[in-house]
Amino acid sequence: MTELDFRVGEVIETSTSRFVAHCYDLHGAPALGSLVRTGAPDRAVFGLVAGVSTTGIDPGRRPVARGRQETDPAEIFKKNPQLTRLFRTEFEAIIVGHADGGTIRQALPPTPPRVHDFVYLCRPDEAVRFTERLDFLALVLEQPAPAPADELIAAAVRQAAGHRPHPDEFLVRAGRELARLLALDPVRLQLLLRRLKHAD
Amino acid sequence: MRTDGRGSWPGGRRRLGRVIGGSVSGGLEIRLDADVPVEEMSIGRFVTVEGDRRRFLCLVTDVKLRSVSDRVATVPPDYEDPFIARVMGGITTYGVLQVLPTLTLPENPDDPPEPVKTVPGHFSPAYDATPEDLKAAYGDEGKTDNFRVGSPLEMPDIPLCINIRRLVERSNGVFGKSGTGKSFLTRLLLLGIIRSGLASVLVFDMHNEYGWKAEDKERGIEVKGLRQLYGSSVVVFTLDEESSRRRGVTYDSVVEIGYNELEIDDLLLLAEPLNLSSRAPDLMAVLEREYGRDWLAWFLSLEDPQEREQLAKNLGFGMNVVNALYQSLSRLKQLSFLKPRADTRAVDLMLSYLKTGRSVVLEFGRTNDLLAYMLVANVLTRRIHRHYVEAKERFLGGVGEDPKPLVVVIEEAHKFLSPAVAHHTIFGTIAREMRKYNVTLLVVDQRPSGIDDEVMSQLGTRIVCSLDNEKDLESVLTGVVGRSELRNLLARLDTRQQALVLGHAVPIPTPVRVRDYDEHLYRSLKPRASAPEGGTIDLEKDLFGEW
Ligand SMILES: Nc1ncnc2c1ncn2[C@@H]1O[C@H](COP(=O)(O)OP(=O)(O)OP(=O)(O)O)[C@@H](O)[C@H]1O
Ligand SMILES: [Mg+2]
Numbered sequence: 001m002t003e004l005d006f007r008v009g010e011v012i013e014t015s016t017s018r019f020v021a022h023c024y025d026l027h028g029a030p031a032l033g034s035l036v037r038t039g040a041p042d043r044a045v046f047g048l049v050a051g052v053s054t055t056g057i058d059p060g061r062r063p064v065a066r067g068r069q070e071t072d073p074a075e076i077f078k079k080n081p082q083l084t085r086l087f088r089t090e091f092e093a094i095i096v097g098h099a100d101g102g103t104i105r106q107a108l109p110p111t112p113p114r115v116h117d118f119v120y121l122c123r124p125d126e127a128v129r130f131t132e133r134l135d136f137l138a139l140v141l142e143q144p145a146p147a148p149a150d151e152l153i154a155a156a157v158r159q160a161a162g163h164r165p166h167p168d169e170f171l172v173r174a175g176r177e178l179a180r181l182l183a184l185d186p187v188r189l190q191l192l193l194r195r196l197k198h199a200d
Numbered sequence: 201m202r203t204d205g206r207g208s209w210p211g212g213r214r215r216l217g218r219v220i221g222g223s224v225s226g227g228l229e230i231r232l233d234a235d236v237p238v239e240e241m242s243i244g245r246f247v248t249v250e251g252d253r254r255r256f257l258c259l260v261t262d263v264k265l266r267s268v269s270d271r272v273a274t275v276p277p278d279y280e281d282p283f284i285a286r287v288m289g290g291i292t293t294y295g296v297l298q299v300l301p302t303l304t305l306p307e308n309p310d311d312p313p314e315p316v317k318t319v320p321g322h323f324s325p326a327y328d329a330t331p332e333d334l335k336a337a338y339g340d341e342g343k344t345d346n347f348r349v350g351s352p353l354e355m356p357d358i359p360l361c362i363n364i365r366r367l368v369e370r371s372n373g374v375f376g377k378s379g380t381g382k383s384f385l386t387r388l389l390l391l392g393i394i395r396s397g398l399a400s401v402l403v404f405d406m407h408n409e410y411g412w413k414a415e416d417k418e419r420g421i422e423v424k425g426l427r428q429l430y431g432s433s434v435v436v437f438t439l440d441e442e443s444s445r446r447r448g449v450t451y452d453s454v455v456e457i458g459y460n461e462l463e464i465d466d467l468l469l470l471a472e473p474l475n476l477s478s479r480a481p482d483l484m485a486v487l488e489r490e491y492g493r494d495w496l497a498w499f500l501s502l503e504d505p506q507e508r509e510q511l512a513k514n515l516g517f518g519m520n521v522v523n524a525l526y527q528s529l530s531r532l533k534q535l536s537f538l539k540p541r542a543d544t545r546a547v548d549l550m551l552s553y554l555k556t557g558r559s560v561v562l563e564f565g566r567t568n569d570l571l572a573y574m575l576v577a578n579v580l581t582r583r584i585h586r587h588y589v590e591a592k593e594r595f596l597g598g599v600g601e602d603p604k605p606l607v608v609v610i611e612e613a614h615k616f617l618s619p620a621v622a623h624h625t626i627f628g629t630i631a632r633e634m635r636k637y638n639v640t641l642l643v644v645d646q647r648p649s650g651i652d653d654e655v656m657s658q659l660g661t662r663i664v665c666s667l668d669n670e671k672d673l674e675s676v677l678t679g680v681v682g683r684s685e686l687r688n689l690l691a692r693l694d695t696r697q698q699a700l701v702l703g704h705a706v707p708i709p710t711p712v713r714v715r716d717y718d719e720h721l722y723r724s725l726k727p728r729a730s731a732p733e734g735g736t737i738d739l740e741k742d743l744f745g746e747w
Pocket of ligand 1: 376378380382384385415417419697714715716
């Protein structure tokens with residue numbers, strides 16, 4: 001696969017701690033918790049997909065139901081090819097790190113990504129390398145997110161575990177880091193850990 | 201290796217945790233790393249904390265469970281779930297070691313360790329103490345002055361030494377309730393003392409367990425005594441020749457004591473077992489004045505009541521007083537080693553052996569009742585002590601040699617050293633005069649609270665096995681700093697083969713698991729003493745040598 005295969009969209013709104021990307025394909029956003037990268041390699045910024053939305057392009061026009069006669073919703077798009085252009089899929093990413101020369105820091109970037117920077121879904125090996133350190137969990141816990149932060153973390157950790165040969169080891173390692181961060185909130189911690197575990 | 205099921209650490213150094221707080225006086229708290237199981241930590245272990253500039257050898261005095269907040273305890277994690285248990289263990293809940301910093305270890309292993317005057321900084325790492333750390337603090341087994349008495353609790357592979365030179369500088373005590381291993385431990389200490397060549401020992405062996413061999417009733421075997429292990433540098437005397445012969449003991453001489461060797465003080469020491477009346481001291485004093493040194497033999501020969509009545513008239517005492525004394529002292533007739541006039545050669549022989557640096561064990565055989573024991577120990581020790589005093593004074597006056605230090609071992613010590621009698625007995629004197637005349641005591645006792653406080657406070661090193669009685673616990677800790685921690689340690693010792701060593705011979709109070717008394721020990725005892733080895737004893741030369 002080429003780099004193009006991992007390109008999912010472009011930055012259309014950006015700030016220090018988060019950015020919004022417009023996907024090239026309708027419903028083409030990466031899964032919740034996926035690690036994405038944007039910006040030129042030397043100032044790459046990493047984010048976790050924290051919320052996905054699909055809305056009509058024209059806020060004045062309200063979509064209508066069309067599938068009464070169909071057995072499969074996909075048929076609707078086949079019969080109305082213009083629909084794919086009337087909707088847009090966007091996702092919001094919480095920034096969890098950036099490249100600083102050769103190293104990756106799990107901290108906010110000095111400058112935010114730029115508008116129209118391409119956004120790529122990180123390859124599994126890239127995601128594994130990024131999640132070797134777990135400082136990003138603290139960043140996520142502290143951010144207001146479109147979805148509950150704990151759901152986002154559970155999803156991100158499960159994905160990162162799934163990319164590894166020994167997922168359980170990673171789950172325990174991440175779990176211990178979370179236990180350290182949430183030690184004072186045992187109820188929340190307990191719920192979050194249960195979510196992690198239900199991955200397998 | 202040990203097989204008693206307690207974990208042991210094969211080589212290497214394991215990190216246990218980090219310092220999270222504490223003080224010089226109150227000790228340190230170490231938060232355990234999550235992967236260190238709390239249950240493997242136990243009171244009495246040693247840990248080494250590495251501060252920025254110094255290393256601290258610390259003793260674990262408590263193990264605690266903590267949680268980061270009370271909420272953790274009120275909303276307990278779902279520990280049945282193995283994943284949750286693995287994740288949470290050591291993080292929201294964790295173990296804490298309370299440790300007493302005992303010494304700072306020198307950079308250079310040849311320098312002595314120093315007392316602790318500060319604490320390591322926050323988050324200094326703590327490790328299992330290594331044999332080298334212990335060696336730096338307690339001395340190297342390979343050096344003559346040091347003797348391995350055992351290991352730290354739960355660290356069976358690490359040798360722990362006491363310093364024999366410092367041990368024999370003062371009187372010492374071995375305490376513990378019955379069956380805790382006092383005799384085994386004492387025998388071990390004596391092996392160490394004799395091997396060092398720093399002192400001779402004189403053992404009043406009430407239960408025949410030091411000289412040739414001892415029975416280990418628990419294990420159903422016999423263990424070797426001092427004579428078997430050190431050959432002719434140890435001489436065995438017996439009060440009961442027949443018993444020694446029957447038991448197959450190699451003994452060197454038989455001890456007899458003459459009535460004329462008993463002093464009134466010796467008899468007063470026995471006031472209780474002899475049931476002496478309150479008038480007895482006066483009467484005995486008068487008898488001695490009137491009839492001289494042989495008064496006792498003569499008095500005991502008055503079997504006819506009329507003779508005694510005559511005596512009572514002559515001396516102006518009541519008939520009942522005389523009769524009561526006669527009844528009391530008649531008990532002495534049952535002691536087979538007492539003779540109207542004894543061949544004093546045995547005592548002189550004993551002295552001559554001591555003089556040549558040998559050690560002496562006096563077996564009591566079947567005569568092991570307290571009356572005989574106290575009488576003999578007191579009479580012989582008084583005579584021997586007198587010789588040491590004279591020799592020492594001559595030496596100070598520039599004549600002869602300084603007598604080789606002597607350690608006198610007595611069991612049931614509270615009988616000799618109770619507040620009531622400590623001031624009359626030779627043992628009280630020896631304990632109080634410290635080592636002025638090169639004679640010190642090693643007292644073995646199961647009732648330390650019965651020992652006079654002043655004597656107790658003179659003991660340089662106390663080795664304390666398990667004790668139940670509150671008063672006994674109090675008394676062995678008299679005058680020791682950090683009593684509450686030590687009490688805690690003491691109360692948790694196993695009831696056998698574990699002891700707390702306090703005082704002069706160790707840098708800090710130290711719990712030990714006493715070394716096994718077995719073949720392995722025997723093999724390790726290559727004598728280093730300059731005392732004669734093997735062969736026959738050259739009596740001529742020994743007897744006529746100068747002090
Ligand atoms: N160091 C040791 N090595 C091997 N066995 C030991 C050791 N210490 C104690 N024991 C075991 O404990 C038993 C009791 O020990 P010991 O006779 O020394 O106790 P004690 O305190 O002198 O008892 P008592 O007060 O009755 O004289 C021994 O028979 C032996 O089995
Ligand atoms: Mg005993």
